[in-house]
Amino acid sequence: MTNAAAASSSTPAAGKEKSGPQRALDKLGLVRAIDLALHLPIRYEDETRIVPIAELRDGSVAQVEGVVTDSQVQIRARRQLVVRIHDGRDDLVLRFLHFYPSHQKSLAVGRRVRVRGEARGGFFGLEMVHPSFKGVDGDTPLPSALTPVYPTSAQLPQPYLRKAVAAALTRADLSELLPPELLPLRLWTLRAALEYLHHPAPDVSLAALEDRSHPAWLRLKFDELLAQQLSQLQAKQERERQRAPRFELRKGGLQERLLAQLPFPLTAAQRRVGSEIAADLGRATPMHRLLQGDVGSGKTVVAALAAAIAIDNGWQCALMAPTEILAEQHLRKLVGWLEPLGITVAWLTGSRKGKARQKMLDQVASGEAMLVVGTHAVIQEQVRFAKLGLAIIDEQHRFGVQQRLALRDKLVGQADAGKLEPHLLMMSATPIPRTLAMTVFADLDISTIDELPPGRTPVVTKLFADSKRDAVIARIRDEVAQQRQVYWVCPLVEESEHIDLQNATATHQHLSEALPDRMIGLLHGRMPAAEKAAVMSLFTSAQMAVLVSTTVIEVGVDVPNASLMVIEHAERFGLSQLHQLRGRVGRGAVASVCVLMYSTPLSDTAKARLKAMLETADGFEIARRDLEIRGPGEFFGARQSGAPLLRFADLVLDEALVRQAREVAQRLLSEHPRAAQAHLLRWLGGRTEYLKA
Ligand code: ADP
Numbered sequence: 001m002t003n004a005a006a007a008s009s010s011t012p013a014a015g016k017e018k019s020g021p022q023r024a025l026d027k028l029g030l031v032r033a034i035d036l037a038l039h040l041p042i043r044y045e046d047e048t049r050i051v052p053i054a055e056l057r058d059g060s061v062a063q064v065e066g067v068v069t070d071s072q073v074q075i076r077a078r079r080q081l082v083v084r085i086h087d088g089r090d091d092l093v094l095r096f097l098h099f100y101p102s103h104q105k106s107l108a109v110g111r112r113v114r115v116r117g118e119a120r121g122g123f124f125g126l127e128m129v130h131p132s133f134k135g136v137d138g139d140t141p142l143p144s145a146l147t148p149v150y151p152t153s154a155q156l157p158q159p160y161l162r163k164a165v166a167a168a169l170t171r172a173d174l175s176e177l178l179p180p181e182l183l184p185l186r187l188w189t190l191r192a193a194l195e196y197l198h199h200p201a202p203d204v205s206l207a208a209l210e211d212r213s214h215p216a217w218l219r220l221k222f223d224e225l226l227a228q229q230l231s232q233l234q235a236k237q238e239r240e241r242q243r244a245p246r247f248e249l250r251k252g253g254l255q256e257r258l259l260a261q262l263p264f265p266l267t268a269a270q271r272r273v274g275s276e277i278a279a280d281l282g283r284a285t286p287m288h289r290l291l292q293g294d295v296g297s298g299k300t301v302v303a304a305l306a307a308a309i310a311i312d313n314g315w316q317c318a319l320m321a322p323t324e325i326l327a328e329q330h331l332r333k334l335v336g337w338l339e340p341l342g343i344t345v346a347w348l349t350g351s352r353k354g355k356a357r358q359k360m361l362d363q364v365a366s367g368e369a370m371l372v373v374g375t376h377a378v379i380q381e382q383v384r385f386a387k388l389g390l391a392i393i394d395e396q397h398r399f400g401v402q403q404r405l406a407l408r409d410k411l412v413g414q415a416d417a418g419k420l421e422p423h424l425l426m427m428s429a430t431p432i433p434r435t436l437a438m439t440v441f442a443d444l445d446i447s448t449i450d451e452l453p454p455g456r457t458p459v460v461t462k463l464f465a466d467s468k469r470d471a472v473i474a475r476i477r478d479e480v481a482q483q484r485q486v487y488w489v490c491p492l493v494e495e496s497e498h499i500d501l502q503n504a505t506a507t508h509q510h511l512s513e514a515l516p517d518r519m520i521g522l523l524h525g526r527m528p529a530a531e532k533a534a535v536m537s538l539f540t541s542a543q544m545a546v547l548v549s550t551t552v553i554e555v556g557v558d559v560p561n562a563s564l565m566v567i568e569h570a571e572r573f574g575l576s577q578l579h580q581l582r583g584r585v586g587r588g589a590v591a592s593v594c595v596l597m598y599s600t601p602l603s604d605t606a607k608a609r610l611k612a613m614l615e616t617a618d619g620f621e622i623a624r625r626d627l628e629i630r631g632p633g634e635f636f637g638a639r640q641s642g643a644p645l646l647r648f649a650d651l652v653l654d655e656a657l658v659r660q661a662r663e664v665a666q667r668l669l670s671e672h673p674r675a676a677q678a679h680l681l682r683w684l685g686g687r688t689e690y691l692k693a
């Protein structure tokens with residue numbers, strides 16, 4: 001075997017330079033014996049049987065054994081090693097287009113070899129191209145279990161990894177840590193489950209292994225979910241031990257004055273979540289609340305009301321948004337609401353430099369600015385608050401896990417006076433289905449705005465093939481003729497910002513020609529912040545009729561007079577993203593339309609997304625379907641942020657296990673805290689943070 005040398009080399013002594021494969025192991029996070037034991041096969045190969053060459057069929061994957069009768073290097077289209085083996089009855093040709101002298105040596109005439117590969121009909125009968133093979137004696141025993149195939153990397157040969165895992169399985173401590181009376185009935189022991197999954201009996205139902213419904217899998221999933229629940233509950237307990245400033249909701253105070261100023265009455269849902277937040281702020285433990293509400297449900301004003309309570313009690317509030325455009329929009333609203341009431345608002349973003357920035361920093365540090373609005377520049381190193389009492393993060397799902405953790409660290413100690421922690425309010429327009437909330441956000445309290453402000457007309461969604469561009473432009477003409485405004489969002493080509501820009505520019509050009517008497521704007525990610533702001537304000541003030549943009553407008557932009565949203569190449573967007581974009585219209589009383597343009601052929605997932613968009617406008621239903629289509633990892637952008645979510649369990653399919661794990665976690669923490677710690681250590685090692693985030 002090519003990798004025989006690597007497989008048999010032993011681990012170098014500590015202190016010596018690590019070998020290539022060992023560094024590769026580290027890179028995959030396979031450091032401790034338990035990490036290796038938990039590194040499970042992606043599939044199995046059956047090497048427990050030898051198939052007579054006569055039984056091979058075109059396309060069948062099988063293992064055969066025979067003696068080499070011929071071995072030669074031929075030069076056809078290219079140089080290749082062609083070997084013939086004989087199993088006592090029939091011949092089979094093995095063909096290697098890449099080979100080394102070691103191949104020729106192990107496949108010399110007279111050698112007995114065990115060969116595994118896919119049989120293909122060749123010119124001279126059946127042959128195997130690049131089969132795996134190993135030298136054997138007449139009496140080398142066949143393995144009694146299926147051979148595992150592990151996920152690996154180029155630097156880590158499969159045979160080396162197999163050996164490392166097998167060794168780790170005997171070395172690792174797999175003793176039962178959990179009191180048996182707490183475990184759900186009929187769960188396998190961890191040792192039995194792992195031994196089985198690494199080396200299953202040949203008669204196993206491969207289907208049950210593959211779809212992870214086998215009892216051995218259930219044990220692993222349960223343990224993983226348990227670790228996740230434990231780490232979240234623990235985070236919650238830690239938080240409950242911390243102290244935060246208590247804010248009183250005063251009669252005649254700032255919140256009341258703000259309410260009196262608003263141009264609309266609050267919806268019942270806004271009032272309800274507002275009092276949930278007020279109650280949290282009145283307690284001496286830090287709030288850790290997620291406020292979720294569909295796009296347009298009116299979260300900003302709820303944030304302002306919370307800020308008013310903190311400020312009224314003499315504490316600063318920071319409000320962060322993921323993009324500069326969104327932050328600026330918040331700034332405009334909050335300044336409009338709060339400055340008349342005598343509150344100084346500071347503005348901090350990455351693009352703000354020099355003296356202006358220094359002035360803002362000084363105002364924040366002195367406490368003169370009671371409200372600070374900005375992008376995540378707000379949590380950068382140099383920013384010091386005089387007395388930060390409340391941090392609000394808008395569109396929190398858009399911040400990466402790392403950024404959220406950084407924020408959490410940054411907040412610690414910011415409240416200053418007597419080791420008080422600030423309260424934390426996160427807002428999201430991507431509602432989280434219940435099971436997910438129970439797992440991924442188990443350490444948060446959740447408030448939901450389940451009602452839109454009155455007077456909204458539902459958005460009508462339409463599909464247009466890309467070839468119907470002219471019909472779409474005719475619609476735009478109608479819309480702007482009625483003094484309404486239009487968004488046109490251009491395709492996302494992830495690989496290249498440059499192509500995005502080209503597409504957007506071409507569309508902008510085309511629309512400018514089609515509507516020569518209207519102002520058509522262009523907005524894209526590469527524009528300097530000041531230019532973006534200028535374009536946005538032309539659109540907000542209705543001087544601009546059509547705004548062509550890349551996805552920079554995705555989150556939170558609020559222009560109630562916009563009544564048509566055109567999304568070009570809608571098939572390239574994620575479902576939640578489409579829903580967010582659609583939420584940019586339908587904000588006023590006018591009937592609004594969302595046009596999804598697509599080009600064929602559509603993938604199955606693209607079809608499922610477009611179908612969901614046509615069928616429902618309910619953010620919760622959209623989130624549920626999105627989760628179904630994408631799976632939880634991507635749903636949370638885990639891939640983007642590099643944080644693994646769950647390796648074994650599936651939050652949608654394993655709902656019952658999630659519930660069981662949650663119950664067990666609660667009992668374990670209170671009745672067997674040491675077992676809880678041991679379980680956490682086994683599962684998460686040094687990486688406890690990822691499940692908390
Ligand atoms: P989101 O929840 O998507 O952040 P916004 O806070 O941007 O929503 O609110 C959407 C629009 O609805 C804004 O124009 C806002 O001023 C308006 N709005 C919020 N609450 C109400 C209400 N109770 N009645 C009428 N309009 C409201």
Ligand code: MG
Binds near residue numbers: 299300394556
């Ligand atoms: Mg918003």
